[in-house]
Amino acid sequence: MDKQTILQVYETMLTIRKFEEKALHLFEENKLRGSVHLSIGQEAVAAVVGAYLRDKDYITSTHRGHGHAIAKGARPDKAMAELMGRETGYCGGRGGSMHIADVEKGNLGANAIVGGGIPHANGAALSAQLRGTDQVAVSFFGDGAANEGIFHETLNIASIWKLPVIFICENNQYGMTTAVDSVTSVKDIAVRAAGYDMPGEVVDGNDVFAMEKAVKKAIKRAQDGEGPTLIEAKTYRWKGHWTGDPEVYRTRDEVEEWKTKCPIKRLEKHMQDKKILSLEQIEATHTKIDKLIDEAEEFALSSPDPDPATVLDNVYYEGDK
Amino acid sequence: MDIAAYDPLNETPYQILDAQGKVILDHWEQSLSDSELIEAFKNMLFVRQFDTMAISYQRQGRMYTYPPNLGQEALSVASGSVLQKTDWMVPSVREMGAWYMKGVSLKELFLYYRGHEIAQRFEQANRIMPITVPIASQIPHAAGVGYGIKFHGEKAVVLTFIGDGGTSEGDFHEALNFAAVWKVPLITVIQNNHYAISLPVHKQTASKTLAAKSLSYGMPGIRVDGNDYIAMHEVLSGSIDYARQGNGPVLIEALTYRRGAHTTSDDPKKYRTQEEEQEWEPKDPVNRLRSFLVHKNIWNPDEEAELIEGYRKEIDTQFLEAEQYPPHSLDDVFAYMFSELPPELEAQKQEYQDYLNATAQEPQK
Ligand SMILES: Cc1ncc(C[n+]2csc(CCOP(=O)(O)OP(=O)(O)O)c2C)c(N)n1
Numbered sequence: 001m002d003k004q005t006i007l008q009v010y011e012t013m014l015t016i017r018k019f020e021e022k023a024l025h026l027f028e029e030n031k032l033r034g035s036v037h038l039s040i041g042q043e044a045v046a047a048v049v050g051a052y053l054r055d056k057d058y059i060t061s062t063h064r065g066h067g068h069a070i071a072k073g074a075r076p077d078k079a080m081a082e083l084m085g086r087e088t089g090y091c092g093g094r095g096g097s098m099h100i101a102d103v104e105k106g107n108l109g110a111n112a113i114v115g116g117g118i119p120h121a122n123g124a125a126l127s128a129q130l131r132g133t134d135q136v137a138v139s140f141f142g143d144g145a146a147n148e149g150i151f152h153e154t155l156n157i158a159s160i161w162k163l164p165v166i167f168i169c170e171n172n173q174y175g176m177t178t179a180v181d182s183v184t185s186v187k188d189i190a191v192r193a194a195g196y197d198m199p200g201e202v203v204d205g206n207d208v209f210a211m212e213k214a215v216k217k218a219i220k221r222a223q224d225g226e227g228p229t230l231i232e233a234k235t236y237r238w239k240g241h242w243t244g245d246p247e248v249y250r251t252r253d254e255v256e257e258w259k260t261k262c263p264i265k266r267l268e269k270h271m272q273d274k275k276i277l278s279l280e281q282i283e284a285t286h287t288k289i290d291k292l293i294d295e296a297e298e299f300a301l302s303s304p305d306p307d308p309a310t311v312l313d314n315v316y317y318e319g320d321k
Numbered sequence: 322m323d324i325a326a327y328d329p330l331n332e333t334p335y336q337i338l339d340a341q342g343k344v345i346l347d348h349w350e351q352s353l354s355d356s357e358l359i360e361a362f363k364n365m366l367f368v369r370q371f372d373t374m375a376i377s378y379q380r381q382g383r384m385y386t387y388p389p390n391l392g393q394e395a396l397s398v399a400s401g402s403v404l405q406k407t408d409w410m411v412p413s414v415r416e417m418g419a420w421y422m423k424g425v426s427l428k429e430l431f432l433y434y435r436g437h438e439i440a441q442r443f444e445q446a447n448r449i450m451p452i453t454v455p456i457a458s459q460i461p462h463a464a465g466v467g468y469g470i471k472f473h474g475e476k477a478v479v480l481t482f483i484g485d486g487g488t489s490e491g492d493f494h495e496a497l498n499f500a501a502v503w504k505v506p507l508i509t510v511i512q513n514n515h516y517a518i519s520l521p522v523h524k525q526t527a528s529k530t531l532a533a534k535s536l537s538y539g540m541p542g543i544r545v546d547g548n549d550y551i552a553m554h555e556v557l558s559g560s561i562d563y564a565r566q567g568n569g570p571v572l573i574e575a576l577t578y579r580r581g582a583h584t585t586s587d588d589p590k591k592y593r594t595q596e597e598e599q600e601w602e603p604k605d606p607v608n609r610l611r612s613f614l615v616h617k618n619i620w621n622p623d624e625e626a627e628l629i630e631g632y633r634k635e636i637d638t639q640f641l642e643a644e645q646y647p648p649h650s651l652d653d654v655f656a657y658m659f660s661e662l663p664p665e666l667e668a669q670k671q672e673y674q675d676y677l678n679a680t681a682q683e684p685q686k
């Protein structure tokens with residue numbers, strides 16, 4: 001990874017982290033309603049993928065999708081406004097936390113239906129294939145989603161048609177309250193690739209360089225017309241499944257153990273060791289991102305709610321007016 | 322046979338007999354007795370007669386749509402004969418031989434293909450579920466039955482079938498995942514007959530074998546020549562032993578070929594060549610087992626004509642009995658889904674009854 005990309009990945013991770021910490025704070029203050037699923041601890045996966053995709057490449061995302069959106073170029077202010085249901089949000093405040101779509105940046109949308117976004121990536125990849133472009137599509141989904149039938153149907157077709165698509169399973173060890181090994185028949189979800197004759201790779205999802213290697217290889221394969229790849233990024237969500245999750249299904253020790261594997265701290269240490277950034281520069285980056293997120297908060301808070309009269313807009317396509 | 326030792330990616334199927342009925346393995350010991358093999362052969366012949374006659378009845382307008390079994394008899398008869406009475410079977414649609422071996426009567430089958438849902442109670446058979454038309458929906462049911470067996474601490478197993486096409490359904494994935502997580506005694510037999518209606522299997526999956534699907538669930542998977550009765554029997558027995566001992570589920574890919582049409586409403590000429598069909602002729606399961614028995618001097622093919630004559634009479638008798646059965650009433654349409662009919666279905670039923678009453682009063686044209 002070149003220096004510029006390292007810095008980009010770092011700033012992206014930091015933006016995701018601080019964006020979500022802010023979202024949680026706003027939620028606790030009852031300024032942000034609904035539910036937010038935080039990806040704190042998992043930022044490396046989204047950030048690296050985002051760094052190697054171009055705007056014209058596609059992603060589909062999940063209920064835990066703030067990071068994916070930001071990594072794919074979403075602005076924190078418009079994203080925060082969306083979380084708060086404001087008119088200035090990415091979907092005019094209609095989507096909320098689980099439905100940020102940003103088509104200009106190739107984000108085809110988050111999806112609250114577990115596994116729901118996986119086949120959409122196939123569709124985008126098929127479109128790229130038919131149009132003969134070098135675009136690729138990436139689908140993010142969780143370990144829980146890998147047990148859904150739609151995972152199987154999508155990977156099967158992707159491999160038969162050699163679609164330029166990359167399946168990224170963020171195995172954060174739990175699907176809600178359910179530990180992955182209590183509902184998944186294999187230790188590594190990546191082995192499922194074998195059933196479709198596609199490569200499958202297990203990656204330390206908290207290691208940006210391990211992610212880089214896997215993602216670059218998968219993009220090349222997709223662009224060379226060789227078809228899809230399944231990447232399983234082993235990672236961990238630090239926060240509850242949802243805000244207010246009592247987390248009775250796991251131990252404090254387990255959470256603390258994973259916090260020592262923080263992807264951001266790891267990269268900060270690497271950057272210092274390799275003299276890419278000094279401690280002062282790291283602190284300055286924190287300050288810079290803090291400011292960005294404070295501005296996002298202000299933007300969202302000062303944005304208007306949507307006009308109730310428009311509640312039915314954008315539900316059905318009514319033809320070009 | 323040690324099922325877990327096989328490589329699911331191995332494209333060469335487990336096979337005992339070649340197309341001429343000769344044993345191809347160097348060190349092979351026959352585990353079935355001669356009389357068991359003769360019995361199996363007769364059952365395959367019988368099933369083939371049933372199949373041929375069912376198509377005729379359908380063509381005569383005396384039966385509804387029927388899915389021909391021609392060419393797939395070895396795997397179905399073997400699957401039915403390895404099960405014990407307390408074992409469960411969860412049918413798909415194209416393994417009549419297995420149902421028959423489990424005790425399903427011909428009369429019930431004919432009734433079913435004449436539209437009588439009640440026939441699927443299969444009163445003569447023990448522990449068999451109804452025939453499943455929605456592709457792959459039987460696999461979650463079978464996994465559930467397996468869970469039940471385990472829950473009750475029984476020593477039974479459950480065996481289910483699916484087509485090559487069915488393996489691409491989400492239900493297949495969800496069910497096999499849970500079967501493996503819970504280590505239920507489930508044997509899933511994929512009938513890879515090379516087509517899902519018109520879609521050839523190479524467009525169905527990119528994987529080299531369908532047995533490879535087992536890798537996704539961490540269960541043993543094996544590709545076997547499904548037209549080789551003896552190989553099929555060995556693989557099934559090994560799988561059932563494995564499952565019965567509590568080791569969990571097994572996936573079997575049985576290679577075969579649907580020599581007939583997909584159903585009586587299909588014309589295979591539209592999507593496959595005659596050359597291909599001819600290629601599969603010599604691999605026919607009935608001919609293969611016959612050759613083996615003849616080589617062993619334990620079967621005289623001259624006796625077959627008379628045997629078949631008797632089978633045809635028996636089949637026709639049962640068909641005529643089914644034909645005598647009173648026509649199904651409107652009740653029959655609504656009877657088997659809910660123990661208590663929900664109001665919207667009650668209303669539909671009434672509406673249809675009113676329609677029937679009204680048309681009954683119209684003068685005949
Ligand atoms: C089809 C469907 N089933 C159930 C749910 C409820 N649900 C929301 S998130 C979730 C767990 C998803 O787990 P995983 O795929 O591992 O993603 P993670 O939350 O860990 O990121 C469930 C079951 C849903 N949204 N959609």
Ligand SMILES: Cc1ncc(C[n+]2csc(CCOP(=O)(O)OP(=O)(O)O)c2C)c(N)n1
Binds near residue numbers: 457486518579
């Ligand atoms: C869920 C569902 N989709 C589609 C169909 C229509 N259909 C009936 S049989 C069939 C093909 C099945 O192929 P395969 O699984 O290979 O079984 P085979 O018919 O070859 O025995 C299809 C698509 C169906 N019955 N159920």
Ligand SMILES: [Mg+2]
Binds near residue numbers: 143144170171174175
């Ligand atoms: Mg998860």
Ligand SMILES: [Mg+2]
Binds near residue numbers: 484486514515516517
């Ligand atoms: Mg088939």
